[in-house]
Amino acid sequence: MRHQILIIGGGSAGISVAARLRRRDPSLSVAVIEPSEVHYYQPYWTLVGAGIVPKEASVRLESSVMPRGVTWIRDRVERIEPDANAVVLSSGQRVEYEQLVVAPGLRIxxxxxxxxxxxxxxxxxxxxxxxxxxxxxxxxxxxxxxxxxxxxxxxxxxxxxxxxxxxxxxxxxxxxxxxxxxxxxxxxxxxxxxxxxxxxxxxxxxxxxxxxxxxxxxxxxxxxxxxxxxxxxxxxxxxxxxxxxxxxxxxxxxxxxxSAPAFVQESPLALQEGPLKGWMAVDHTTLQSTTHPNVFGLGDVIGTPNAKTGAAIRKQAPTVVTNLLAARQHLTMTGAYDGYGSCPLVTGRGKLILAEFNYKNEATPSFPFDQAKERYDMYLLKRHGLPFLYWNLMLKGLA
Ligand SMILES: Cc1cc2nc3c(=O)[nH]c(=O)nc-3n(C[C@H](O)[C@H](O)[C@H](O)COP(=O)(O)OP(=O)(O)OC[C@H]3O[C@@H](n4cnc5c(N)ncnc54)[C@H](O)[C@@H]3O)c2cc1C
Structure with a gap:
């Protein structure tokens, strides 16, 4: 098996990148390796734990989020061989790629x-x-x-x-x-x-x-x-x-x-030392692997000093797609991630502080009011707005 672009993981990051790639260039052969039959909107689990939403509201079939035209390989990656441009699946099958996107999330x-x-x-x-x-x-x-x-x-x-x-x-x-x-x-x-x-x-x-x-x-x-x-x-x-x-x-x-999944930790793509040892080594701005230029990483797996959130992925996915497509054509990579992350801090039913910040831990508010104050409208954003944005826009490559 060989694909022009191979994506490991069909979670928030993998699906966002796959959808964007299809929109930018439908002629590309894109495959996603994802073993799970279901896809979770994990930010809802905080509200499930507080009895605000049923757990079923956080799950959809993986088939329903897989972008049309993308090959879904229903298996698990066991090993990455970046020097051979290949990954090995748990079935023993090898899949080769021209470019690889590593997005398997993290291990609890x-x-x-x-x-x-x-x-x-x-x-x-x-x-x-x-x-x-x-x-x-x-x-x-x-x-x-x-x-x-x-x-x-x-x-x-x-x-x-x-x-x-x-x-x-x-x-x-x-x-x-x-x-x-x-x-x-x-x-x-x-x-x-x-x-x-x-x-x-x-x-x-x-x-x-x-x-x-x-x-x-x-x-x-x-x-x-x-x-x-x-x-x-x-x-x-x-x-x-x-x-x-x-x-x-x-x-x-x-x-x-x-921690990072074992197959990432054991691969040459992982940081080999320092406090973030084992997480994937990427350039903090371009999200390109620091060791293999045809490999990119995003989402929870990368060893960058940003908050590991879906909100971060909303900014990382366009960066990865822009840079990966530029790299294909040997052009300068113009996509730049500034470490944006967001944490909707629910402080009670109907109260939320919307924290938004970057690599430098500087506040980067999206709204023209004091986001450090607890607000009801921001709670509604978390409860209703962000899930809508996630399922209907982010996973479709539109936001
Ligand atoms: C309780 C909780 C609350 C949260 N609240 C928020 C919030 O309020 N706001 C926010 O923005 N974010 C929040 N998040 C974080 C957000 O859900 C994650 O940052 C985001 O899902 C990470 O996306 P990802 O694609 O990197 O990983 P995931 O979405 O976890 O997806 C990884 C995918 O890779 C697959 N995979 C794993 N191993 C392999 C393998 N070997 N081969 C192939 N595929 C593999 C998995 O099956 C999975 O589908 C929350 C998370 C939790 C748990």
Missing amino acids: DWEKVKGLKETLGKNGVCSIYDYQQAEKTWEMIRTFQGGHAIFTAPATPIKCGGAPQKIMFLAEETFVQQGIKHNSQVSFYTGGGVIFGVKVYADALQKVADRKDLDYKFKHDLHEIRPESREAVFCKTTDAGLEEVVVKYDLLHVVPPM
């Missing part, structure tokens, strides 16, 4: 938190980072009887860095509505060191945290769960080194560490 390392896999979905342990578990999260939040509710975030890069706090804000609101807030403590334990990376939004979130009386613990990375005793074990980074901290919980919302 559930097993890296000891005890998590065994207890997830039971014993008060939940996570919105999975389609089925998002629904169970709402079940646990809804039936919480009070006590210590802990929400965690890891030290690794994750998709949608704001989601671990969003679900906490929505859960806290539910506890107030259920009349159990007075006998509950709500805590956020994060492996990170700040509430949010962009100052103007960090200040706004701090006010929300104060209003809701949330307890923040920084540099606390969850590494074990003991379900029998309902204890969460954290690795705390201090000036003197690492320290183990054991905390009792009644509800534990877990966001596990995340």
Whole structure:
């Protein structure tokens, strides 16, 4: 099998690029390798976890989003051989390409938190980072009887860095509505060191945290769960080194560490050193592989210092398509990605701070008002506007 352009992954990034390529040049032979029968709109999982939308609203058949004229290879990539311009599938088949787009998203390392896999979905342990578990999260939040509710975030890069706090804000609101807030403590334990990376939004979130009386613990990375005793074990980074901290919980919302898929980490396309080792190495502006000029990468898999979000992909996809087509014709690449990312920070039902920023962590607001303020119209954008934009425009290569 040989295709002019081969795309690994039919998620947000892969489908956006495939659709744009078809629009720009329908004569190109484009193939997408994607094993899943379904396609998820993952940003809805935060709202699923808060009982605002049913989980079914976040899923569609992969066949319904695959652009017409694109070959869908229903298999999984096992290995990339960029020096031979080929990938090897789990069936053993080799697929050759002229240009490759790497967009397989990231891997959620559930097993890296000891005890998590065994207890997830039971014993008060939940996570919105999975389609089925998002629904169970709402079940646990809804039936919480009070006590210590802990929400965690890891030290690794994750998709949608704001989601671990969003679900906490929505859960806290539910506890107030259920009349159990007075006998509950709500805590956020994060492996990170700040509430949010962009100052103007960090200040706004701090006010929300104060209003809701949330307890923040920084540099606390969850590494074990003991379900029998309902204890969460954290690795705390201090000036003197690492320290183990054991905390009792009644509800534990877990966001596990995340990494690039193994086949990317093991390939020559991965960053070989530094804090982002293993993620795909691309030029931060052109999104071209730093080692193989006929390879491009976008979405959650790339080792760039931007927020891993669908919003980032909306800007990355046109950059990749412009540059990939220019590279085909040996022209100068003019597409430039500035690190744009957006995080619609839901702070309650009907309240949202729309954080938008770039590589330099500078706020890059789209609207002519103070986006660091909680707004109802921005909540409606997240609830209704962005899903519409995603399914009808972004995945069709129109936005
Ligand atoms: C709880 C949650 C809340 C979020 N909230 C927001 C938000 O509010 N706003 C926002 O913009 N973003 C949000 N995101 C992030 C957003 O969903 C992701 O950044 C986006 O989906 C990444 O797109 P991607 O194409 O890189 O990866 P994905 O969309 O995950 O797609 C990757 C695809 O690659 C396929 N694949 C994997 N391995 C292989 C392989 N070996 N071979 C072939 N194919 C493979 C997978 O099956 C999958 O279909 C959220 C995510 C979560 C989980």
